Amino acid sequence: MEKNFCPIRDILDRFGDKWSILILWTLHENSVMRFGELGRTIPDISQKMQTVTLRTLEADGLIARKIYPEVPPRVEYSLTETGKSLIPHIQGLIDWALQHKDIVMTNRKQFGKK
Numbered sequence: 001m002e003k004n005f006c007p008i009r010d011i012l013d014r015f016g017d018k019w020s021i022l023i024l025w026t027l028h029e030n031s032v033m034r035f036g037e038l039g040r041t042i043p044d045i046s047q048k049m050q051t052v053t054l055r056t057l058e059a060d061g062l063i064a065r066k067i068y069p070e071v072p073p074r075v076e077y078s079l080t081e082t083g084k085s086l087i088p089h090i091q092g093l094i095d096w097a098l099q100h101k102d103i104v105m106t107n108r109k110q111f112g113k114k
Helices: 007-014 018-032 035-041 047-059 081-110
Strands: 033-034 063-068 075-079
Touching: 007 018, 018 033, 018 035, 018 047, 018 063, 018 075, 018 081, 033 035, 035 047, 035 075, 047 063, 075 081
Parallel strands: none
Antiparallel strands: 033 075, 063 075
C-alpha cells in the first residue's frame, strides 16, 4: 500500500468525476439497461467515457454487467446491492442541489463562474 494512500479519498474520488453518479442514478431509475440505452439517456457522454466509467463502477462492485451469449452479444448493466445502498446518499445530494440551486447559481454569477 502506498505511503500516502487514503481509502476514504480514493473512494470519494470516484464520485467526484463527471459521470459516475449520473450513471448510477440512471441505472437506479431504469433498473437494467443496455449500453446503447444508457448512452441515449445520457446523450452528452462519449462512448469512451461511458465504457471507462462502467468498467470502473463494475470494478468497484457498484454495478453488474451481464453478457448474453447471442449474436451480436447483448450486455446489460444493473446496480449491485452495494450500488443500491448508495442511492439514498445520491438522492440526498440531488435533493440538496435542487433546494440550493438558485443561490448557488446566483453566487456563481457574482464570481463570474458559469
